[in-house]
Amino acid sequence: DAGITQSPRYKITETGRQVTLMCHQTWSHSYMFWYRQDLGHGLRLIYYSAAADITDKGEVPDGYVVSRSKTENFPLTLESATRSQTSVYFCASSGAGVRNEQYFGPGTRLTVT
């Protein structure tokens, strides 16, 4: 099916472990984004990518790593998870241009114990 998917949908991990959240889109959108959503903070941009092999930091990048070797995939890695990274993570994508409507994946609920 076309669209944007995320996996896993739920993840529990321990402090200090590495965890990777996956994002895949079938629209051939050039831009992809990772957000985290926390109560009281709304959606905050972690990293984004304009194209394969082009990534840039957002508002809250510390503790996260991204890569984009293929246009359709944009994984987010927490290299050493901390409790403060417990959150809901959303991936989004958009086409290029000023009319930059972003479409969101279903989200990953991550709990770090």
Place this chain on the structure above:
Amino acid sequence: QKEVEQNSGPLSVPEGAIASLNCTYSDRVSQSFFWYRQYSGKSPELIMSIYSNGDKEDGRFTAQLNKASQYVSLLIRDSQPSDSATYLCAVGGFQKLVFGTGTRLLVSP
């Protein structure tokens, strides 16, 4: 720091009434403006986009933009209980969006 402000609510309206949701933004050069609806436990869903001053209507939804006042609003006519959700305002420049924290709307039967 670019900011998007919304009243957190909840905004309570009876079924059939007009719900009015408001948003202000700080970055004067913003070019794109969006409203997303988010049901509890779900991802944000794009419901309206607006790029120029004035009104844009789509079914029961009307988005209003006033760039001089840095103000965006969303009107929902004939509100239904299924409209109960959190509505996120998002403002964009080049590609990136800044989101407000959302207004929770409750529509009572």
